[in-house]
Amino acid sequence: MFVLKGILRAESQEKILIYLLLREKGYGKAIAEFYGSSQNAIQKQLIRMEEDGVVVSRAIGKLQEYELNPRYPFLVHLTALIKKAIEAYPQDLTTKLTMTRNRPRKAEKPVVYANETVKAPFRTTVKQTK
Numbered sequence: 001m002f003v004l005k006g007i008l009r010a011e012s013q014e015k016i017l018i019y020l021l022l023r024e025k026g027y028g029k030a031i032a033e034f035y036g037s038s039q040n041a042i043q044k045q046l047i048r049m050e051e052d053g054v055v056v057s058r059a060i061g062k063l064q065e066y067e068l069n070p071r072y073p074f075l076v077h078l079t080a081l082i083k084k085a086i087e088a089y090p091q092d093l094t095t096k097l098t099m100t101r102n103r104p105r106k107a108e109k110p111v112v113y114a115n116e117t118v119k120a121p122f123r124t125t126v127k128q129t130k
Helices: 011-023 028-035 039-051 075-087 091-098
Strands: 055-060 063-068
Touching: 011 028, 011 039, 011 063, 011 075, 011 091, 028 039, 039 055, 039 063, 063 075
Parallel strands: none
Antiparallel strands: 055 063
16 A cells, blocks of 8 residues: 655655554564565665655664654654545554564463553562571
8 A cells, every 4th residue: 555655755655654653663584574675675765765854863783773853854844744544544454563473472371462460460479598
């Protein structure tokens, strides 16, 4: 789905902007894997967008982590435009984007949503002596 066609150069730019707006940060490979896109296409657009000042990156080891540039002069207007574009996307896609689980959940562990709190069970450790 390419909602901002005519405003952006490529569909991958829209995907990157939506991903970074909802998740705040991301790696090129993670963005490509999420959308099932070519990593090369995503990486090229990230480099172009960084050259244009829309996104910034920082090196973490051998990886580049990207985020929206907080100093971009039109950031407020850009985020408003992206939020409007997100409304046209299917709800399941936006839900998947806002979930940030990196590993599977244990079968017995309860699901806790952002606005809920769960009391952790009190655990004590007993020191054994010989």
